[in-house]
Amino acid sequence: MQKQAIFKSKLLPYALVAPQLAVVLIFFYWPALQAVIQSFLLQDAFGLSTSFVWFDNYIELFQDPAYFESIIRTFFFSFAIAVSSLSFALLLAVMADKPLRGVMLYRTLLIWPYAVAPPVVGVLWIFMLHPSLGVLARYLRAAGIDWNPLLDSNQAATLIIVAAAWKQISYNFLFFLAGLQAIPKSVFEAAAIDGARPMRRFWTVTFPLLSPTIFFLLVVNIVYAFFDTFGIIDTMTRGGPGTSTVTLVYKVYSDGLLGGNLGSSAAQSVILMILVIVLTGIQFRFVERKVTY
Amino acid sequence: MVEQEGIRRYLAHIILWIGIAIVAFPVYIAIVASTQDNALIANGQMSLLPGGHFFEVYYQTIFVGTSGSTREPVANMMLNSLIMALLIAVGKIAISIISAYAIVYFRFPLRMPIFWLIFITLMLPVEVRIYPTYKIVADLHMLDSYAGLALPLIASATATLLFRQFFMTVPDELLEASRIDGAGPLRFFWDTLLPLSRTNMAALFVILFILGWNQYLWPLLITTRDDMQTIQVGIRKMITTTDALTEWPIVMATAVLAMLPPVFVVVAMQKLFVRGLVETEK
Numbered sequence: 034m035q036k037q038a039i040f041k042s043k044l045l046p047y048a049l050v051a052p053q054l055a056v057v058l059i060f061f062y063w064p065a066l067q068a069v070i071q072s073f074l075l076q077d078a079f080g081l082s083t084s085f086v087w088f089d090n091y092i093e094l095f096q097d098p099a100y101f102e103s104i105i106r107t108f109f110f111s112f113a114i115a116v117s118s119l120s121f122a123l124l125l126a127v128m129a130d131k132p133l134r135g136v137m138l139y140r141t142l143l144i145w146p147y148a149v150a151p152p153v154v155g156v157l158w159i160f161m162l163h164p165s166l167g168v169l170a171r172y173l174r175a176a177g178i179d180w181n182p183l184l185d186s187n188q189a190a191t192l193i194i195v196a197a198a199w200k201q202i203s204y205n206f207l208f209f210l211a212g213l214q215a216i217p218k219s220v221f222e223a224a225a226i227d228g229a230r231p232m233r234r235f236w237t238v239t240f241p242l243l244s245p246t247i248f249f250l251l252v253v254n255i256v257y258a259f260f261d262t263f264g265i266i267d268t269m270t271r272g273g274p275g276t277s278t279v280t281l282v283y284k285v286y287s288d289g290l291l292g293g294n295l296g297s298s299a300a301q302s303v304i305l306m307i308l309v310i311v312l313t314g315i316q317f318r319f320v321e322r323k324v325t326y
Numbered sequence: 327m328v329e330q331e332g333i334r335r336y337l338a339h340i341i342l343w344i345g346i347a348i349v350a351f352p353v354y355i356a357i358v359a360s361t362q363d364n365a366l367i368a369n370g371q372m373s374l375l376p377g378g379h380f381f382e383v384y385y386q387t388i389f390v391g392t393s394g395s396t397r398e399p400v401a402n403m404m405l406n407s408l409i410m411a412l413l414i415a416v417g418k419i420a421i422s423i424i425s426a427y428a429i430v431y432f433r434f435p436l437r438m439p440i441f442w443l444i445f446i447t448l449m450l451p452v453e454v455r456i457y458p459t460y461k462i463v464a465d466l467h468m469l470d471s472y473a474g475l476a477l478p479l480i481a482s483a484t485a486t487l488l489f490r491q492f493f494m495t496v497p498d499e500l501l502e503a504s505r506i507d508g509a510g511p512l513r514f515f516w517d518t519l520l521p522l523s524r525t526n527m528a529a530l531f532v533i534l535f536i537l538g539w540n541q542y543l544w545p546l547l548i549t550t551r552d553d554m555q556t557i558q559v560g561i562r563k564m565i566t567t568t569d570a571l572t573e574w575p576i577v578m579a580t581a582v583l584a585m586l587p588p589v590f591v592v593v594a595m596q597k598l599f600v601r602g603l604v605e606t607e608k
Contacts, residue, residue, distance in 0.1 A: 036498065039431050040511040049428035050440055053421040053481055060478040061447045064458030071458070125345040128338040141593060142346045144600075148588035150540035152558045153581050156565060157352040160359065160574065166370045168355055202349060211604055231334070260453050264542040268562050282453050286543070289457045298457060305454040313449045 065306065071299035090300040099276060100284070100301075107259065107280040110194060114262070115254035118198035119247065122205030127235065129206070130213040140210070147203040151264030158196035159269045182270070186277030189270045193278055196269065197262045204257075205250050212246035213239070252316050259308070281305055353585070360384070360579035367574045379575065387579040392564055400580050403557040406475075407539055408587070410556055413476035414538030415531050422482045423523065426489035427515055431501075441490075448483040452544050460547055470554045475545055479538070485530055492526050493519070529602025532595050536588040557584045 075086040094100050129139050146154075161169045164181040173180040182188040216239065224234045263282050266272060272279040272287060279287065285305065289298040355374075359367060362377035391397040428434075429441050452459065459478050468474030496519065504514045545556045555563070561580045565572050592599050 036430055036494070039433055040501075040514075042432060042511060043434070045511055046428040046432035046434045046437070049432075050425040053425040053444060053486065054440060056421065056477060056481040057444055057447055059462065060459055061450050061455065061481060062443070064455040064462055065450050067458035067461070068455055121345070125342060128341045128345075131335070131338050133335060133338055133342075139342045139346065141596060143342075143349060144596070145589045145592050146349055148536050148540075148592040149585050150542065150558050150588070152542050152562050153584050154352075156561055156577060156581050157356055159565070160578065161352060161355055166367055166372065166574070168372055168374065171370065199349070199352070202345075207600060207603065211600075260451055263453065264558070267542075267546075268565065285453065285456065295457075302454045302456070306450065309451060309454060310449045 068299045068302045068306070071295060072303045073296075074299075075296050086296070090296040091304075094297055094300050094304075099279075103276070103279050103281055103284050106190075106278075107282075110190070110197070110262065110280060111255045111258035113194045114197045114201065114258045115251055117194065118201040118254065119205050119250055121198075122202045123209050123243075123247075125202070126206050126209035126213055127239070129210060143206050144203045146200055147207070149200060151197075151200065151261050152268045154196050154200045155265040155268030158192060158199070158265075162192055184274055186274055189274060189278050192269060193262065193266055196265050197258060200265075201254060201257060205254070208246055208250055209243070212243050216242050249316070252312055256309070256312050256316075259305075259312075281308075353582075356578040356581050360387075360575050360582055362575055364571075364573055364575050368571060383575045383579050387576045387583065392573050392576050397564065398552045398555060398560065400557065400560065400583055402553060403555050403560040403580075404583060404587075406472075406554060407556040407558070407584075409472055410475045410541065410545070411535050411538030411587075413472060414479055414541075415534035417476060417480040418482040418485050418534050419527055419530055421480065422485035423489050423520075423527070424515075426486050426493060427519065429486075430490055430493040431511065444481070444486050445483050447481050452479060456543065456547065463548055469548050470551045474548050475541075475554075475556075476538075479541065479544060482534075485534070488526065488530065489523065492523060496522060525598070526602075528595075529598045532591055532599045533602050535591060539588050 072090050073085060073087060074083050075089065076083045125143060129136055129143070133139070149157075159167075161167050162173075162180070162182060164170055164183055170180050179185075180188060182192045220238055220242070221234060224238050229237065259280070260282055262280065263286070266278055266280065266283050267286075270278045272283050281301065282305065285298055285301045288294060288301065358374060358376050359372060360383055361380040362372060363379060366372060366377075387399075388401045389399050391399040425440075425444065429437060463469060463474045463478060466474075468477070500518055501514060504518055509517065540558065541556070542558045542562075546559050546562070549555055549559060557580065561577065561584060564577045564580060
């Protein structure tokens with residue numbers, strides 16, 4: 034689609050795109066290119082000599098069991114966060130879609146966690162579940178669970194999944210609600226007249242009609258779990274105990290921070306970049322399909 | 327709907343209240359903890375009812391900071407966060423709206439390549455280019471500065487796309503009319519297009535402000551001076567003090583303060599926010 038009515042000017046359009054272009058080139062493309070170049074280089078410990086090593090950094094990375102584990106862990110976290118948060122949000126959205134009294138109040142009370150920053154989410158949850166002073170940890174111990182996420186890796190992972198899913202409920206809720214409200218009420222009425230009970234109506238009518246939203250949210254949630262859980266992990270476990278909560282993004286950060294291996298850290302960044310490109314690509318194909326339908 | 331028996335409706339109310347309770351509980355705990363005595367909390371004896379130290383804790387949090395020697399008062403951190411969030415939100419809107427204007431209303435060589443260059447930045451979140459970007463900001467002597475905090479995050483593919491989409495729907499007659507009135511491209515932009523985009527800009531602002539306020543990884547890396555710290559970074563440093571016991575009431579008060587501005591913005595501008603969100607993401 035092109036505008037028919039346009040202005041004629043030689044220099045003005047360049048002046049208008051210049052600020053954005055400058056930012057994009059200096060802070061996006063140049064560093065991304067640096068990361069790619071760096072990932073093919075090997076520097077000695079003192080940074081005195083650099084040699085071109087082709088894919089050695091990548092090969093080394095994929096032979097490293099720690100990296101492999103963090104890939105598996107990241108995907109596991111992502112799916113656990115997405116599935117738990119999506120299913121709970123869907124339940125709430127279905128309820129909030131009913132013509133209830135005070136439904137606007139419910140919606141307002143449910144959407145605000147969207148605005149809470151990941152590190153704050155982390156601080157809130159670690160406080161509640163801190164082994165020695167957490168309010169909830171007290172009850173867990175009373176229930177006979179030996180709760181100590183600072184020492185137990187499975188518990189640490191659970192803690193992160195719960196906190197990250199908690200934050201994402203409101204976002205998923207909003208999109209589910211919008212999706213539900215886009216379904217014409219007559220469809221439900223027709224199903225009801227056909228004698229379908231509410232549960233059956235949900236699985237045969239609502240769920241299939243909502244599937245594009247579900248798919249969209251699944252991708253968004255996975256991207257969220259990849260990148261935005263950084264603040265949660267950093268405040269709650271700092272990747273520990275051991276490396277049991279180190280995700281791919283956290284590994285780029287911690288490997289680079291320790292300054293050990295620049296080439297490896299760069300190679301990890303490049304792999305993440307490819308992952309983002311794939312995920313964004315999926316999102317856009319989906320959006321396009323929605324637009325043309 | 328057809329069978330809206332009382333029982334189902336009660337069930338819906340109950341489920342929604344359970345949802346709200348789950349969503350609100352951590353914040354309730356934070357507020358309660360921020361009014362209690364630290365010794366009590368440290369012993370694991372925290373009460374689930376508010377304590378009597380509200381004013382004392384918040385006064386210390388906002389104006390003094392934790393007892394650890396190098397920590398800043400939270401008022402200062404909030405100011406830094408506010409400046410950073412405003413710079414990011416306003417900056418993103420400003421540079422996006424003018425580049426979208428150029429792309430929609432002008433034909434110039436390299437128009438589409440430039441559009442794609444901007445578009446592809448969607449796929450380069452700061453996390454994946456973190457160390458090279460850090461190095462560039464360091465080379466430009468922008469560490470520990472507001473420019474360094476905001477500039478690398480200021481490009482916005484989504485905002486550009488959104489404005490482009492919106493400009494496409496603006497009828498051509500408007501441009502013809504203002505041209506007959508003798509308006510040039512800048513006049514048309516300022517007098518016609520900008521007022522028309524007001525609601526779009528407001529919705530975007532809400533989302534971008536929250537995005538900026540909630541930034542964490544980037545400020546964590548590039549601020550080393552305590553007085554340049556944002557509240558998100560500050561709160562993390564508070565819970566990892568080595569020199570003393572963590573002062574939980576102050577940490578919780580900081581968490582509450584860190585939540586206030588974005589939550590306020592979301593609740594106050596709910597309608598705009600919801601529309602903006604659905605528009606930018608879909």
